[in-house]
Amino acid sequence: MGAKLSGGGGSKFHVEANAEINVTPFVDVMLVLLIIFMVAAPLATVSVEVTLPKAVAKPIENPPKPVYISLQKDGSVYIANDPTSLDALGDDLKKAVGARNPEEERIFIRADKQTRYAEFMKVMNKLQDNGFYSVALQGEDDAK
Structure with a gap:
C-alpha cells in the first residue's frame, strides 16, 4: 500500500492512503525465479547412461471369462x-x-x-x- 505525500487538502502531517498495488517488486521476483529455473532445468536431466536389467516376470494372463x-x-x-x-x-x-x-x-x-x-x-x-x-x-x- 502506498501513501500520498503531497497534494491539496490537509496539513503536512496528513497522509492519505493509496489503494493502488505496486507490481514492480512482484515482476522483479518473477523474473529472478524465471532465470533461476532456466538455469536449473538443464541440470535436472540425467545424462549418465545405465544398462538396466531385463524384466524376468512373465506377463499375467487374462482371467477366463466368468x-x-x-x-x-x-x-x-x-x-x-x-x-x-x-x-x-x-x-x-x-x-x-x-x-x-x-x-x-x-x-x-x-x-x-x-x-x-x-x-x-x-x-x-x-x-x-x-x-x-x-x-x-x-x-x-x-x-x-
Missing part, C-alpha cells in the same frame, strides 16, 4: 444366455467351464428378486453336488 447362472422368477435356469434344466445344470456347467478345475472356478449367480428361496437353494445344492464350491452372488448397484 460363468453366470441366471434364475428367473418362474424357476427357469440359464447358463450365460443358454437355457438349461435343473437336472442338466451340472453337465451343462461342466461344458461351459471346459478343462478348468470346477473346485477353483467361481460361478456367479444372478437371480430375480422374486425368485423363491427354495429354487435358489436347489441350484446351490446342484452346484455343490457337481463340485462347484466357489459361488458369488451378484446384485444390482443402486448408486447411480
Whole structure:
C-alpha cells in the first residue's frame, strides 16, 4: 500500500492512503525465479547412461471369462444366455467351464428378486453336488 505525500487538502502531517498495488517488486521476483529455473532445468536431466536389467516376470494372463447362472422368477435356469434344466445344470456347467478345475472356478449367480428361496437353494445344492464350491452372488448397484 502506498501513501500520498503531497497534494491539496490537509496539513503536512496528513497522509492519505493509496489503494493502488505496486507490481514492480512482484515482476522483479518473477523474473529472478524465471532465470533461476532456466538455469536449473538443464541440470535436472540425467545424462549418465545405465544398462538396466531385463524384466524376468512373465506377463499375467487374462482371467477366463466368468460363468453366470441366471434364475428367473418362474424357476427357469440359464447358463450365460443358454437355457438349461435343473437336472442338466451340472453337465451343462461342466461344458461351459471346459478343462478348468470346477473346485477353483467361481460361478456367479444372478437371480430375480422374486425368485423363491427354495429354487435358489436347489441350484446351490446342484452346484455343490457337481463340485462347484466357489459361488458369488451378484446384485444390482443402486448408486447411480
